[in-house]
Structure formats: C-alpha cells, structure tokens
Amino acid sequence: MSVDLGDTGEAVRRGMLAAHPTLSRFSPLPRILTYDDFNAGTNGWTELIGNYDGNGNLSTVDDHMRDFRPPQLSNCTFFDTGTHGALTGTYALKLATRPYVGHTAVAIRRLTMARKGLVQLETYFTYKAEATLGGDASNNSFGGITWDGNLHPSEAQFGAFTVATDICGDGGMRYHTVMRYRNTTVDNKLDQRWVYPVVPEPTPREHLEGKAKLTYGADFTAPDPADWHAASDPMGMCFNEVPTKVNWHYLRWLIDTDARRNVELQVNDTVLDLSDVPVPVYSERYDSLENLLNFYFSVRTHSGVRNFLYLDSVLVSVDW
Amino acid sequence: MRHAQTAVLERGETFTGEFATEPYEVAWAGEARFFVQTVDGAPGTTATLTTQLSPDGLTWADADDTAPVEMATTAAGMVTWRVREFGGWLRLRGEVHGAGSGPEQGPRLRIYLVAKE
Numbered sequence: 001m002s003v004d005l006g007d008t009g010e011a012v013r014r015g016m017l018a019a020h021p022t023l024s025r026f027s028p029l030p031r032i033l034t035y036d037d038f039n040a041g042t043n044g045w046t047e048l049i050g051n052y053d054g055n056g057n058l059s060t061v062d063d064h065m066r067d068f069r070p071p072q073l074s075n076c077t078f079f080d081t082g083t084h085g086a087l088t089g090t091y092a093l094k095l096a097t098r099p100y101v102g103h104t105a106v107a108i109r110r111l112t113m114a115r116k117g118l119v120q121l122e123t124y125f126t127y128k129a130e131a132t133l134g135g136d137a138s139n140n141s142f143g144g145i146t147w148d149g150n151l152h153p154s155e156a157q158f159g160a161f162t163v164a165t166d167i168c169g170d171g172g173m174r175y176h177t178v179m180r181y182r183n184t185t186v187d188n189k190l191d192q193r194w195v196y197p198v199v200p201e202p203t204p205r206e207h208l209e210g211k212a213k214l215t216y217g218a219d220f221t222a223p224d225p226a227d228w229h230a231a232s233d234p235m236g237m238c239f240n241e242v243p244t245k246v247n248w249h250y251l252r253w254l255i256d257t258d259a260r261r262n263v264e265l266q267v268n269d270t271v272l273d274l275s276d277v278p279v280p281v282y283s284e285r286y287d288s289l290e291n292l293l294n295f296y297f298s299v300r301t302h303s304g305v306r307n308f309l310y311l312d313s314v315l316v317s318v319d320w
Numbered sequence: 321m322r323h324a325q326t327a328v329l330e331r332g333e334t335f336t337g338e339f340a341t342e343p344y345e346v347a348w349a350g351e352a353r354f355f356v357q358t359v360d361g362a363p364g365t366t367a368t369l370t371t372q373l374s375p376d377g378l379t380w381a382d383a384d385d386t387a388p389v390e391m392a393t394t395a396a397g398m399v400t401w402r403v404r405e406f407g408g409w410l411r412l413r414g415e416v417h418g419a420g421s422g423p424e425q426g427p428r429l430r431i432y433l434v435a436k437e
Contacts, residue, residue, distance in 0.1 A: 041323045070327035072345040079376035
C-alpha cells in the first residue's frame with residue numbers, strides 16, 4: 001500500500017528527519033527503501049557484468065561489458081596528505097576505471113518494485129582523476145588547462161560519471177532513466193553539462209542476435225556521442241583544483257516509474273526540470289525481469305588516466 | 321558479523337610477460353587471501369606472482385613477508401596464499417614465463433582477492 005501519513009503524520013516524519021543527525025541531510029520520500037553509508041560494507045552495490053553462456057564461460061560476455069571493475073571501500077587516502085576520510089565516517093564506495101581511454105567502471109544495486117510511483121535517489125558524491133607523479137613538464141597541461149596555481153590539468157583528465165536505472169515491468173517493457181555529468185567531451189575538452197541518451201542501452205541479447213557489437217572501452221550506455229543530448233547549460237562543480245582534495249556534493253534525482261519518466265535532478269543549488277527528457281523504451285519485450293528496479297553509477301575516463309567516483313552515502317526512497 | 325569482500329581483479333584475461341593488477345583498496349581489512357586460477361592453460365608456461373603493497377595506490381613495493389608464488393599454468397588449477405598487515409592497498413605483480421609472443425599464447429587467469437575485517 002502507498003504511504004499516506006496525513007498532515008500530522010507528515011509533520012512528525014519531517015520533524016524526526018530534521019532531528020536525525022544522519023538523515024537530516026537528505027529529503028527522502030515517505031518510505032526509505034535503502035540507506036547505504038559504506039562504513040559497514042558495500043551494501044549490495046556490486047560490479048556489473050554482461051551475460052554469459054550455459055557453461056559459465058566468461059569469454060562469451062560482450063567485450064564492452066566484461067570489465068567494469070569491482071567497487072572498493074575507500075578511506076580516500078592520497079599521496080600528499082594521507083587519509084581524507086568520507087563525509088560520514090571513514091569509508092566511501094569507490095568506483096575506479098583502468099588507465100585506458102574509454103574504460104568504464106560500474107557499480108549496480110539490484111532491487112525490484114513492490115509498486116510503481118515516485119522513486120528518488122539521493123547521494124553525497126565526489127569525483128577525481130588519479131594524481132600523476134613524476135618530472136615531466138608536459139604534465140602541467142592537459143585538455144586546454146595549464147596549471148596556474150588554481151586550475152589543474154587533472155580536472156580535464158576526468159571524463160564523465162553517470163547515475164542510471166534499469167527498469168522492467170508491465171509484461172517485459174524495459175527502459176533506462178539516465179543522467180550523466182559530462183565533465184569533458186571524448187576529446188578531453190571541458191563540457192560540464194548534464195546529458196542524457198536518446199537511445200536505449202545496447203544489450204547482450206541484441207549482440208547475440210547480431211544487432212550490436214561493441215569493442216572494449218565503448219560507451220556501454222549509449223556508444224555514439226551524438227546520442228547524448230544536453231539537459232543543462234555548463235555547470236561547474238567543486239573539483240577543488242588538484243586531484244587529492246575531496247569536496248562532497250549533494251545529488252537528488254527523482255523519477256516516476258508509473259509514468260516511465262524522469263522528473264527532476266537537483267545537484268547542490270541547481271534543480272533541473274527533467275519532465276521533457278525522453279525515456280527510450282526497448283522495442284522488444286524482455287523475460288525474466290518483471291518488476292526489475294536496478295540503480296547504477298558509472299565513471300568513464302576519456303583521458304586514459306584512472307578516474308574515480310566516490311559515494312559517501314546513497315539513499316533510495318519511494319512514495320509507495 | 322565481520323565484513324568480508326571478494327573482488328575479481330582479473331576475470332580470465334590471457335597473460336604473456338609482465339603484468340600488474342589494478343590497485344585495490346583494503347584499508348578496512350585485517351586479513352586477505354589471493355586465489356589465482358588457471359582457467360585455460362598454455363603449454364610450457366609458468367607464472368611468478370608477487371604480492372605488492374602501496375601507501376597511496378601509486379607507488380608499489382613487494383610485500384616484506386610474503387614470498388613470490390610460483391605457479392604452473394599449463395593446465396587448469398589454482399594456487400592461494402594469505403596476506404596480513406598490508407596497509408591500504410594490495411595488488412599482484414606477475415610474470416608469465418615460456419609463453420609465445422602471440423596475444424593468445426599465454427594462460428587465461430582469474431584472480432580473486434578475498435579480504436576480511
């Protein structure tokens with residue numbers, strides 16, 4: 001049944017949230033489905049992998065979906081100052097790419113829907129490119145940024161991070177809602193827009209049917225950069241100059257699984273109305289996925305420098 | 321309950337010559353164990369596997385109290401060893417001996433890291 005607390009109940013709920021030292025920084029819908037602070041484990045966030053054959057032969061996994069890297073519990077330690085720690089407690093969930101152009105790391109959390117309606121994901125996150133150590137003067141410039149004591153080339157070495165869903169219901173109707181912060185374009189120029197794909201993600205079944213074949217390092221969410229459209233103007237973040245300073249950002253993303261729509265995205269003080277952002281549905285129906293409700297985060301390097309996405313905490317809430 | 325976590329650092333890549341696994345953070349763990357499995361062997365090959373530690377994930381040294389592990393990789397099989405008091409990061413440095421120069425002439429290895437609080 002859906003949550004209907006009434007005016008008094010809602011006031012009590014808001015008062016209890018406001019007084020709660022941990023939850024006060026969130027704005028959850030009436031029912032909290034999951035809350036992860038990563039100080040006691042990965043809480044179900046695990047590496048995504050493509051599908052394999054009946055013999056468990058992992059050579060049958062699509063090349064672009066076979067190496068999304070295991071998530072890590074990180075205390076955010078850096079070469080210059082040691083342990084930074086997370087926003088809450090010591091540990092954050094860390095997604096790390098390989099140092100390979102186009103490589104993507106993906107962590108997924110797998111749920112199902114007990115009902116349809118509003119679903120909201122909130123997180124405190126930060127992102128960094130791996131620090132470069134050495135004596136090469138050319139490392140002071142990258143992607144149009146030259147170190148000037150304030151801006152640092154590391155910022156242009158970070159590609160993009162993505163928050164997305166994989167949802168299926170109503171007899172196999174499957175779709176993704178996807179929001180990506182494209183820090184740089186694939187040619188390493190600062191872009192800093194929120195973008196969304198206008199095509200559904202290529203699936204293992206489509207590969208098996210000969211409809212799609214992507215290479216290692218391809219963008220698994222939507223491989224053609226032209227299929228990513230802007231949802232915002234350029235929007236600077238607090239990268240904080242160098243690759244070893246961590247500032248946590250707030251993100252709140254609301255979708256509607258009843259209408260199969262995006263609703264809105266808040267990132268710190270910016271709220272984007274996503275009601276006009278399309279949600280492409282697969283033309284074919286999928287079995288074995290009824291009421292699927294998956295969330296994933298990904299991080300992709302466009303520079304070949306390892307890229308990291310850190311999640312201090314993630315809260316998923318619903319109105320059902 | 322003690323927290324435990326298994327990471328699949330390599331999932332069946334073909335290895336020839338020298339390699340190193342990606343850095344993996346384990347500051348939370350008190351003990352760990354590597355499992356290295358030969359998924360598909362390669363005739364005439366062996367591998368030397370050296371545990372490495374790092375304070376920052378960037379600079380690496382061989383583990384001071386864990387000897388390199390020699391592994392036959394001619395056929396399916398698995399080796400395992402324990403690691404303790406490792407600091408914040410772990411990885412494996414490996415070298416496959418006896419493989420031809422072609423990309424598919426080395427063994428296919430699966431590498432697990434199991435860490436426990």
